[in-house]
Amino acid sequence: MKHIETKNVNAYYGENHVLKDISLTMKANTVTAFIGPSGCGKSTFLRCLNRMNDYIEGFRKEGDIFIEGEDIYDKKVRVEELRQKVGMVFQKPNPFPKTIFENVAYGLKIQGVKNKKILEEAVEKSLMKSALWAEVKDQLHKSALSLSGGQQQRLCIARTLAVEPTTILMDEPASALDPISTAKIEELISELKENYTIVIVTHNMQQAARVSDKTAFFYMGELIEYGKTKDLFTHPKHERTENYITGRFG
Amino acid sequence: MKRTGEKIIEVALSTSGLITILTSVGIIWVLVSESFSFFQVVSVWDFLTDTQWTPLFTQKHYGILPLLSGTFLVTAIAILTALPIGISIAVYLSEYAPKSFRKSIKPALEILAAVPTVVYGFFALTVVTPFLQSFIPDLGSFNALSAGIVMGIMIIPMISSLSEDALYALPKSLREASYGMGATRFQTAFKVAVPAASSGIIVSIILAIARAIGETMIVAIAAGQQPNLTADPREAVMTITAYIVQVSLGDVQHGSIEYKTIFAAGITLFVLTFVLNNISFWIKKKYQEKYE
Amino acid sequence: MNNTLKNRLIDSGFKYFAIFCTFFGLIVLAIFIIQILIEGVGRIDWGFLTSLPSRRASKAGILTAWTGTAWILGLTALISIPLGVAAGIYLEEYGKKNRLASIIEVNIANLAGVPSIIYGLLGLEIFVRTLNFGGSLLAGAFTLALLILPIIIVATREALKAVPKSLREASFGMGATKWQTIWYQTLPAASGGILTGIILALSRAVGETAPLIVIGALAYVPFVARTPMDEFTVLPMQIFNWVSRPQHGFIVNAAAAIIILLLITFVMNGIAIYLRNKWQKKVNW
Numbered sequence A: 001m002k003h004i005e006t007k008n009v010n011a012y013y014g015e016n017h018v019l020k021d022i023s024l025t026m027k028a029n030t031v032t033a034f035i036g037p038s039g040c041g042k043s044t045f046l047r048c049l050n051r052m053n054d055y056i057e058g059f060r061k062e063g064d065i066f067i068e069g070e071d072i073y074d075k076k077v078r079v080e081e082l083r084q085k086v087g088m089v090f091q092k093p094n095p096f097p098k099t100i101f102e103n104v105a106y107g108l109k110i111q112g113v114k115n116k117k118i119l120e121e122a123v124e125k126s127l128m129k130s131a132l133w134a135e136v137k138d139q140l141h142k143s144a145l146s147l148s149g150g151q152q153q154r155l156c157i158a159r160t161l162a163v164e165p166t167t168i169l170m171d172e173p174a175s176a177l178d179p180i181s182t183a184k185i186e187e188l189i190s191e192l193k194e195n196y197t198i199v200i201v202t203h204n205m206q207q208a209a210r211v212s213d214k215t216a217f218f219y220m221g222e223l224i225e226y227g228k229t230k231d232l233f234t235h236p237k238h239e240r241t242e243n244y245i246t247g248r249f250g
Numbered sequence B: 001m002k003r004t005g006e007k008i009i010e011v012a013l014s015t016s017g018l019i020t021i022l023t024s025v026g027i028i029w030v031l032v033s034e035s036f037s038f039f040q041v042v043s044v045w046d047f048l049t050d051t052q053w054t055p056l057f058t059q060k061h062y063g064i065l066p067l068l069s070g071t072f073l074v075t076a077i078a079i080l081t082a083l084p085i086g087i088s089i090a091v092y093l094s095e096y097a098p099k100s101f102r103k104s105i106k107p108a109l110e111i112l113a114a115v116p117t118v119v120y121g122f123f124a125l126t127v128v129t130p131f132l133q134s135f136i137p138d139l140g141s142f143n144a145l146s147a148g149i150v151m152g153i154m155i156i157p158m159i160s161s162l163s164e165d166a167l168y169a170l171p172k173s174l175r176e177a178s179y180g181m182g183a184t185r186f187q188t189a190f191k192v193a194v195p196a197a198s199s200g201i202i203v204s205i206i207l208a209i210a211r212a213i214g215e216t217m218i219v220a221i222a223a224g225q226q227p228n229l230t231a232d233p234r235e236a237v238m239t240i241t242a243y244i245v246q247v248s249l250g251d252v253q254h255g256s257i258e259y260k261t262i263f264a265a266g267i268t269l270f271v272l273t274f275v276l277n278n279i280s281f282w283i284k285k286k287y288q289e290k291y292e
Numbered sequence C: 001m002n003n004t005l006k007n008r009l010i011d012s013g014f015k016y017f018a019i020f021c022t023f024f025g026l027i028v029l030a031i032f033i034i035q036i037l038i039e040g041v042g043r044i045d046w047g048f049l050t051s052l053p054s055r056r057a058s059k060a061g062i063l064t065a066w067t068g069t070a071w072i073l074g075l076t077a078l079i080s081i082p083l084g085v086a087a088g089i090y091l092e093e094y095g096k097k098n099r100l101a102s103i104i105e106v107n108i109a110n111l112a113g114v115p116s117i118i119y120g121l122l123g124l125e126i127f128v129r130t131l132n133f134g135g136s137l138l139a140g141a142f143t144l145a146l147l148i149l150p151i152i153i154v155a156t157r158e159a160l161k162a163v164p165k166s167l168r169e170a171s172f173g174m175g176a177t178k179w180q181t182i183w184y185q186t187l188p189a190a191s192g193g194i195l196t197g198i199i200l201a202l203s204r205a206v207g208e209t210a211p212l213i214v215i216g217a218l219a220y221v222p223f224v225a226r227t228p229m230d231e232f233t234v235l236p237m238q239i240f241n242w243v244s245r246p247q248h249g250f251i252v253n254a255a256a257a258i259i260i261l262l263l264i265t266f267v268m269n270g271i272a273i274y275l276r277n278k279w280q281k282k283v284n285w
Helices: A042-048 A079-085 A100-110 A116-129 A149-162 A179-192 A205-211 A229-234 A239-245 B002-041 B044-049 B065-096 B099-114 B117-133 B144-168 B172-180 B185-196 B198-214 B217-222 B240-249 B257-287 C003-043 C046-050 C063-094 C099-112 C116-130 C137-162 C165-173 C178-207 C210-215 C235-243 C248-283
Strands: A002-013 A016-027 A031-035 A059-067 A086-089 A167-171 A197-201 A214-219 A222-228
Touching: A002 A042, A002 A197, A016 A042, A016 A059, A016 A197, A016 A222, A031 A042, A031 A205, A042 A167, A042 A197, A042 A214, A079 A086, A079 C003, A086 A149, A086 B172, A100 A116, A100 A149, A100 B185, A116 A149, A149 A167, A149 A179, A149 B172, A179 A197, A179 A205, A205 A229, A214 A229, A214 A239, A222 A229, A222 A239, A229 A239, B002 B257, B002 C063, B002 C099, B002 C116, B002 C137, B002 C178, B065 B099, B065 B144, B065 B185, B065 B198, B065 B240, B065 B257, B065 C003, B099 B144, B099 C003, B099 C248, B117 B144, B117 B217, B117 C003, B117 C178, B117 C235, B117 C248, B144 B185, B144 B198, B144 B217, B144 C003, B172 B185, B185 B198, B185 C003, B198 B257, B198 C116, B217 B240, B217 C235, B240 B257, B240 C116, B240 C210, B257 C099, B257 C116, C003 C248, C046 C063, C046 C248, C063 C099, C063 C137, C063 C178, C063 C235, C063 C248, C099 C137, C116 C137, C116 C210, C137 C178, C137 C210, C165 C178, C178 C235, C178 C248, C210 C235, C235 C248
Parallel strands: A031 A197, A031 A214, A086 A167, A167 A197
Antiparallel strands: A002 A016, A002 A059, A214 A222
């Protein structure tokens, strides 16, 4: 079943043509990794999937993107609802300068949920899912900024899970973390796969190989190669892909 | 030879810097010494608790409260006017507006602060008061309301500019986190950005209050000359600054107790603004570079 | 669950409210200025600019007021520019991390927040009484110079800070002393920014009224000042005096004088902004 489908997506920042004719599909409950050298368009493409580029001045997109069968750039789609369904985790942990509880409850609160019990349950559930509950359950009302970097990133994942998305976009979620924290995040991704569709941008090829089912290689705004992760890393079809994964450039 | 020349220059330059310290010392010395002899005649207790201020009448009272209440009333009206407008502008410019618009409108708003205050006084008296009288019939021709509103318009750029700086300095990632969860710009601005930038916003408000308390010409022209212990914005009030102007315009004997009242009033004003300014420095220092 | 719709309505509602706020102050100011122009522009003629003050509104002019403003502007500039620029240079180029400099710095921040009328009280005691200048131009200029000193110092520092270190190093590298480097390299490179700050500070001085009232500047001066020791009036004083009178004729005079004062203020601010933009372009080496 096609969960995400993009058709001939082109994107521009002013004059710069940053995405060229990207068409691909992703299945539900899989992890897809986007790899490629910096500036190749992988992050831009990821951000198209929940319209995070909308507020960027001079950004323009052509082509269609469907998530769960819905054209997400259709005029009828409310971008706020889309982002509740398609959550995002960013490169650097970016908790709000609020308490741990408030961070996780934020998404529900902005939807108008006021019932304390519902909020408490949702916070607990989300923190469990992101494997942070045990570490923070006694300090829910402490500032989120007091957590370590790895914990902050798992908090950001919990925050995203709290609004019950179907899809989670991760933009180099472990690039700012130490190896142990990175391992925890990767483990978490594998667990979350059961219930969510995950798209992850990474510059770390071992990471892509470890966590993803399929991998897409981007270069200069083009999708060079897309296929099963195992195949792509062992038998790349294109020379550029091979050069990149063997570390000859990038 | 070259060495001595260099040294002389450095000393000359630092002397110029010392002038600013002499200025502060001078201000404090002048205020303290003149009000010291004032307080030998009038007790501090009377000064702080008497509810009448009539140094220029035969029946003399030296209670600062009416001047303080006048000052605070006009300041409160000014802040109530400037705060919602200033914060809205700051949020709009940092969270909504295109960069080019932000860049061109910020200096334009500074014009509001560049207009001489005597001109604002004229506006308050000849434009705003008659306008307000058309729907508040019992508004006097001198009143706290119109002076306060006009003062509020004057301090809009103080609040909007400093608050905007504080909001703009927040990392982009904080906003993205909120947008990414489906928040609107409004929710992101008021639930995430404004709380995160609150120290800078509070600093801007405190500085605006200090500015309003020390503002002279608008109130001297439009708020009236009656030391009135009232919270009614329709009435005429006298601020500390307006009192100093009133005495300075008349011919009060140097060295008389009336003459010394302006220094007693002045030191009150100085303490108020000094405390406010230093609270703002303290907040700024404490919360600086939280996101570095 | 149509909270999304509600949230979106609030969002765009606020957006339009905020746009309104952004223009509110400027629109109000525009209304004020139009009112003033309607009221006062007809009153401005050669006679208004060249007449002495008078008890009769129709005969009164602003000759003493604008000449007083010109005197004050010149004298204040003479006093404040060398002091302010020198102090700025000291703090930025010499005083890094020394005790005196940090005290001066805190002190300047505090001085910048002192209400202008307090400077009037200082001027009254020090310049008018102790130094016996009386209510003269000199007393007024010294008072205003102290008032705007913090602005000039801060502007000088900012401008010097913007000059790249490489320029200083190049000069030192050729054996120049510290002062030679400042005088021949750093200061010229920062001059645009310093000039902008000076003009803005002087424009502030031109519009000040309160401190001059306190030091005893007069509203009624029947002659044009000839020396710095003469008594004086300035445009804002004259406006204040006319505004305080009940007869409509004087309100018209005040409006006319305000037009002249605003013209001076806006021209000075305009020049400052022009210089700043020009200099900022140049400083991006």
